[in-house]
Amino acid sequence: MSNSTPATIEDVARIAEVSIATVSRAIHTPEKVANSTRLKVHQAIAITGYTTNAMARSLRLGRSNMILVVAPDIGDPNFSNILVGLENEARAHGYGILIGHTQNDAQRGLEYLKFLNSNQAAGLILFTGILPFGHQTMTARLPATVGVFEPIYNGGLPYVGVDDVAGARKLIDLLLAEGHRKIAFIGDSRTRLAYSRRRQGFEEGMDAANMRPENRIVIDGDGTIESGRLALEQLFMQDRLPTAFMCVNDQTAIGVMLGLTARGYNIPRDFSVTGFDDVPLSGFMSPPLTTIRQPRTAIGKRAMALLLDLLGDGVTPDGEILLMPDLVVRNSVGPPKGLR
Amino acid sequence: MSNSTPATIEDVARIAEVSIATVSRAIHTPEKVANSTRLKVHQAIAITGYTTNAMARSLRLGRSNMILVVAPDIGDPNFSNILVGLENEARAHGYGILIGHTQNDAQRGLEYLKFLNSNQAAGLILFTGILPFGHQTMTARLPATVGVFEPIYNGGLPYVGVDDVAGARKLIDLLLAEGHRKIAFIGDSRTRLAYSRRRQGFEEGMDAANMRPENRIVIDGDGTIESGRLALEQLFMQDRLPTAFMCVNDQTAIGVMLGLTARGYNIPRDFSVTGFDDVPLSGFMSPPLTTIRQPRTAIGKRAMALLLDLLGDGVTPDGEILLMPDLVVRNSVGPPKGLR
DNA sequence: ATGAGCTATGTAAAGGTTTACATTGAGCAC
DNA sequence: GTGCTCAATGTAAACCTTTACATAGCTCAT
Numbered sequence: 001m002s003n004s005t006p007a008t009i010e011d012v013a014r015i016a017e018v019s020i021a022t023v024s025r026a027i028h029t030p031e032k033v034a035n036s037t038r039l040k041v042h043q044a045i046a047i048t049g050y051t052t053n054a055m056a057r058s059l060r061l062g063r064s065n066m067i068l069v070v071a072p073d074i075g076d077p078n079f080s081n082i083l084v085g086l087e088n089e090a091r092a093h094g095y096g097i098l099i100g101h102t103q104n105d106a107q108r109g110l111e112y113l114k115f116l117n118s119n120q121a122a123g124l125i126l127f128t129g130i131l132p133f134g135h136q137t138m139t140a141r142l143p144a145t146v147g148v149f150e151p152i153y154n155g156g157l158p159y160v161g162v163d164d165v166a167g168a169r170k171l172i173d174l175l176l177a178e179g180h181r182k183i184a185f186i187g188d189s190r191t192r193l194a195y196s197r198r199r200q201g202f203e204e205g206m207d208a209a210n211m212r213p214e215n216r217i218v219i220d221g222d223g224t225i226e227s228g229r230l231a232l233e234q235l236f237m238q239d240r241l242p243t244a245f246m247c248v249n250d251q252t253a254i255g256v257m258l259g260l261t262a263r264g265y266n267i268p269r270d271f272s273v274t275g276f277d278d279v280p281l282s283g284f285m286s287p288p289l290t291t292i293r294q295p296r297t298a299i300g301k302r303a304m305a306l307l308l309d310l311l312g313d314g315v316t317p318d319g320e321i322l323l324m325p326d327l328v329v330r331n332s333v334g335p336p337k338g339l340r
Numbered sequence: 341m342s343n344s345t346p347a348t349i350e351d352v353a354r355i356a357e358v359s360i361a362t363v364s365r366a367i368h369t370p371e372k373v374a375n376s377t378r379l380k381v382h383q384a385i386a387i388t389g390y391t392t393n394a395m396a397r398s399l400r401l402g403r404s405n406m407i408l409v410v411a412p413d414i415g416d417p418n419f420s421n422i423l424v425g426l427e428n429e430a431r432a433h434g435y436g437i438l439i440g441h442t443q444n445d446a447q448r449g450l451e452y453l454k455f456l457n458s459n460q461a462a463g464l465i466l467f468t469g470i471l472p473f474g475h476q477t478m479t480a481r482l483p484a485t486v487g488v489f490e491p492i493y494n495g496g497l498p499y500v501g502v503d504d505v506a507g508a509r510k511l512i513d514l515l516l517a518e519g520h521r522k523i524a525f526i527g528d529s530r531t532r533l534a535y536s537r538r539r540q541g542f543e544e545g546m547d548a549a550n551m552r553p554e555n556r557i558v559i560d561g562d563g564t565i566e567s568g569r570l571a572l573e574q575l576f577m578q579d580r581l582p583t584a585f586m587c588v589n590d591q592t593a594i595g596v597m598l599g600l601t602a603r604g605y606n607i608p609r610d611f612s613v614t615g616f617d618d619v620p621l622s623g624f625m626s627p628p629l630t631t632i633r634q635p636r637t638a639i640g641k642r643a644m645a646l647l648l649d650l651l652g653d654g655v656t657p658d659g660e661i662l663l664m665p666d667l668v669v670r671n672s673v674g675p676p677k678g679l680r
Numbered sequence: 681a682t683g684a685g686c687t688a689t690g691t692a693a694a695g696g697t698t699t700a701c702a703t704t705g706a707g708c709a710c
Numbered sequence: 711g712t713g714c715t716c717a718a719t720g721t722a723a724a725c726c727t728t729t730a731c732a733t734a735g736c737t738c739a740t
Contacts, residue, residue, distance in 0.1 A: 006457055008696060019720045024698060034718060054458040055404060056696035059395040059725050066438075074423050077620075080414050087414075087441065091448075096455065098406075099439045101427065108431075115436065117346055118394040119726095254624065261626075280417075281621050284594065286601075348726060359690045364728060374688060396726035399695055459696095682740085690733075695726105703720070710712085 007048035016044035027052070063122045067097045067307065070112055071127035074101040077279040078294065079127070082148060085300020086125060093308050095122070102128075116143060123307045126152055144310040148303050150193050151320065158310075160303040163322040164194050164276075167292040168201025170327040171246055171274045174290070176209050179335045180244040180272065183211075186231045186256060187221035187248030195223065195248045198276060202246055217242050221252055228255020236263075243271060243336035250275035250282045250291055257285060257332070268334030278328055287331035295323050347388035356384035367392070403462045407437045407647065410452055411467035414441045417619040418634065419467070422488060425640020426465060433648050435462070442468075456483060463647045466492055484650040488643050490533050491660065498650075500643040503662040504534050504616075507632040508541025510667040511586055511614045514630070516549050519675045520584040520612060523551075526571045526596060527561035527588030535563070535588050538616060542586055557582055561592055568595020576603075583611060583676035590615035590622045593629055597672070608674030618668055627671035635663050 013020040018037060026033045026041035033041070044050075058064040067090055071079055083099070090097050098121060102108045116124065124145040145152070147159030175183055185202045189195040199218070206216055217240055221227035228247060232255070235241060247253035253275030260271055267273055267287055275282055275291035282289040302321060353360040358377060366373045366381035373381070384390075398404040407430055411419055423439070430437050438461060442448045456464065464485040485492065487499030515523055525542045529535040539558070546556055557580055561567035568587060572595070575581060587593035593615030600611055607613055607627055615622055615631035622629040642661060 006459065010696080020697080021699075021721080022719060025719085028698080032718080037718080049457075051454050051458045053399070053696050054455075054460045055395050055399040056725090057698080059393070059399055059695095059727090060697045060699090062725070064395065074420050074427075080420070083414050083439075084441070087439075091451065096438060096440075096460070098436060099423075099427075100436075101424070111431065114391050115394075117389075118391045119346065120394045120436070258624075281624060284598075284621060285624070286626055349728095350726080360727080361691080361729075362689060365689090368728080372688080377688080393726055396695090397728075399697090399725090400727045400729090402695070684739090685737090687736080688734085691731085693730090694728090697725090698723100700723090701721085704718085706717085707715085709714085 006053070007050040008053070009050070011048050012041065012044045012050050015047060016040040058119070062119070064120055065095050066121045067095050067123045067125060067304070068100060068112065068116060068121035069097050069125040069127070070100045070102060070109075072102055074099065077281065078149075078277055078296070081296035082127075082300040082303075085297040085302075086304045087300075088297075089301045089304035089308070095308070097125075123311055125303060125307060126157075144307055146303050146307040146310065148299060156319070158306060158319045158321070160299055160306060160321045160323070161194065162294055162299070162325040164197035164325075165201040165204065167276060167325040167327075168198040168246075169205050170325075171276070171290075171292060172202050172205030174327065174329070174333060175244045175246060175272060175274065176205065176211075178244075178272065178333060180242075181211065181336070182215045182217070182242045183244045183246055184217035184219065184235065184240075184242040185246050185248070186219055186228060187223055187252040188218050189220065189222060189248065192223070198248050221248065223249050223251055225251045225255040225258070228252035228257075229259045230255075232256050232259040243338075244333070245271060245273045247273065247275050250277045250279045250289060253289055253291070253332075254281065254285060257289070267332050270337060272333040272336070274333060283330070285332070290330045290333045291328050293326045293328045295325060298323055346393070347390040348393070349390070351388050352381065352384045352390050355387060356380040398459070402459075404460055405435050406461045407435050407463045407465060407644070408440060408452065408456065408461035409437050409465040409467070410440045410442060410449075412442055412444050414439065417621065418489075418617055418636070421636035422467075422640040422643075425637040425642075426644045427640075428637075429641045429644035429648070435648070437465075463651055465643060465647060466497075484647055486643050486647040486650065488639060496659070498646060498659045498661070500639055500646060500661045500663070501534065502634055502639070502665040504537035504665075505541040505544065507616060507665040507667075508538040508586075509545050510665075511616070511630075511632060512542050512545030514667065514669070514673060515584045515586060515612060515614065516545065516551075518584075518612065518673060520582075521551065521676070522555045522557070522582040523584045523586055524557035524559065524575065524580075524582040525586050525588070526559055526568060527563055527592040528558050529560065529562060529588070532563070538588050561588065563589050563592055565591045565595040565598070568592035568597075569599045570595075572596050572599040583678075584673070585611060585613045587613065587615050590617045590619045590629060590631055593631070593672075594621065594625060597625060597629070607672050610677060612673040612676070614673060623670070625672070630670045630673045631668050633666045633668045635665060638663055 009020045009023050013023045022033055022037060023041050026038045030038055054065060069086060087097050100112050121143060123143050126145060126147045145157050147157055149161045151159045185199055187195060188199050219231045219234060221231050245256050247256055253273050257267055257273050260267055265271060275289045278291045278293035282291050349360045349363050353363045358381065362373055362377060363381050366378045370378055394405060409426060427437050440452050461483065463483050466485060466487045485497050487497055489501045491499050525539055527535060528539050559571045559574060561571050585596050587596055593613050597607060597613050600607055605611060615629045618631045618633035622631050
């Protein structure tokens with residue numbers, strides 16, 4: 001039973017009094033073996049506690065049953081629920097996932113590339129918009145790959161994300177409906193497509209409400225808490241104050257809120273603030289942050305399903321799958337001061 | 341160069357004009373091949389872009405180069421930095437990590453057991469105090485295993501954590517030094533050893549200050565935000581109010597703080613609150629939470645190092661490695677109301 | 681000059697699986 | 711009864727690596 005060395009297919013074959021080929025068939029293509037035989041095999045499997053050696057199987061098949069998930073930062077609060085979605089879906093199809101983080105370090109990226117090339121992963125899920133492998137011509141040898149959140153830099157690879165434009169539009173429409181006219185968009189960035197799409201939603205909303213350019217303040221930022229605080233200081237120094245801050249993500253919004261609170265302002269009485277992503281922290285701010293919730297588990301599930309499809313028939317489906325994010329109304333938004 | 345099928349050791353051997361055995365030796369035991377030969381082999385490797393097929397290697401060696409990390413919940417804020425430590429250390433030694441979460445579901449636990457038995461992981465890192473595999477006698481076949489945070493239920497397995505007693509002691513000493521005399525310990529639990537050790541630190545500190553039992557309020561909780569809020573309500577209903585709340589972890593403390601704020605109290609003017617763990621959220625509460633910082637990356641690194649040792653010589657080292665956690669003083673603690 | 685001792689290399693087996701191909705035998709039509 | 715078809719099973723090769731053992735050739739002491 002629970003011996004020192006695990007049972008092999010041969011042990012099972014001996015006990016079931018068949019050949020190893022029949023055992024293998026009984027497991028993977030049961031319709032090809034006689035009922036009576038199949039029964040014997042399964043009994044033998046139960047007796048020995050046999051599980052197929054995945055190493056040997058992968059070697060023989062030339063492909064593993066692992067999916068490599070690469071993210072720039074495992075600690076990103078946006079990450080963990082996606083992972084749950086990815087993992088559940090993978091496991092349901094007999095795959096496991098394997099997680100790596102690059103910390104934007106090309107050296108580490110290369111190690112993952114080696115990992116992929118040594119056949120240890122059948123597929124790749126990429127969290128950043130860029131391939132973490134420098135510009136290796138090796139690209140040709142990449143396995144099936146799916147992006148999450150953003151399309152992958154060199155293009156052609158499918159990805160799953162949310163409709164950032166629509167999400168941003170929901171936020172701007174809310175602010176406009178509350179009566180805000182002068183609105184700042186904090187955290188514009190050309191490096192992340194998701195961010196420029198949020199900016200796009202902002203502009204479209206302002207356009208639709210016939211807001212003139214002087215009512216729109218746009219300021220750069222990289223999406224960290226610090227960047228939000230910094231942007232706020234800049235605006236105060238330049239005396240270009242809006243009545244509402246629409247931030248490119250929750251971190252930025254938190255930075256803005258902390259800055260405003262530190263200056264003694266009350267949210268939402270003096271200023272309104274919105275975020276994007278709904279990271280766990282946002283619900284606990286005071287006031288709780290109005291934001292857009294990413295359907296994280298769904299994104300993960302969808303991305304993995306897409307990858308497994310790709311693995312199955314090798315057909316590349318639509319390059320872009322956008323899920324619809326939900327508006328989460330909390331207390332960081334109110335009418336502008338003048339209207340109160 | 342970048343062909344459809346990856347280069348094998350045979351391709352390298354052909355180009356270098358040696359046997360595959362020599363190639364293998366040139367890679368793994370370079371001192372055993374002549375300098376000139378080694379050079380030829382490495383050139384051939386460069387030309388072909390060869391990387392060892394990990395499947396074949398693991399099959400031959402009878403052990404993989406993957407470590408399975410199992411946690412009840414990937415999303416746990418305590419998790420991610422540990423992971424960074426684990427991963428860095430593993431990668432530095434040629435291992436990769438593989439992450440699974442059980443969500444306390446025995447069925448899922450069993451799937452991981454199968455995974456282990458199919459030889460896909462050389463070692464196991466366990467985040468919970470319990471083996472997630474029900475009570476399989478299979479336990480005998482577990483690979484090298486190291487626990488994180490807590491000893492593993494059925495004992496005998498080494499683990500790496502922090503000195504919870506000492507950490508709790510730092511907190512209680514701080515509260516006592518501020519002048520608090522009547523202190524509540526929120527979140528006592530017999531299910532998690534870490535928690536009862538924190539309780540123990542609380543008691544030892546109170547003992548050392550000769551505090552009588554009637555000054556100690558102890559109340560149950562499972563460590564969630566909700567449990568903190570609930571405990572607080574109970575205390576208000578029973579009219580057993582302390583001047584300070586020492587909470588078993590940050591989540592609990594956050595629950596208590598939210599409850600106090602909702603009732604209109606000011607922290608730390610009316611009540612002091614402490615946590616334990618220093619999850620990212622804690623620094624952003626208002627007021628920021630005074631707590632104990634877990635050396636998370638260090639724990640991860642240490643646990644992995646321990647596991648790799650175990651894998652190396654099979655010798656089980658000391659069963660318990662406790663790191664010292666640091667006190668993080670923020671603004672949630674002040675003198676009790678009477679003393680102000 | 682001979683052989684012992686070494687170093688450098690090669691040969692071949694083994695690890696556990698899947699599967700193309702071969703074999704066996706039963707059912708069935710003539 | 712003969713031969714065909716088909717289902718069920720078996721045999722053996724292949725996947726790629728590592729390493730015990732064998733071999734070859736050199737150095738050096740005698």
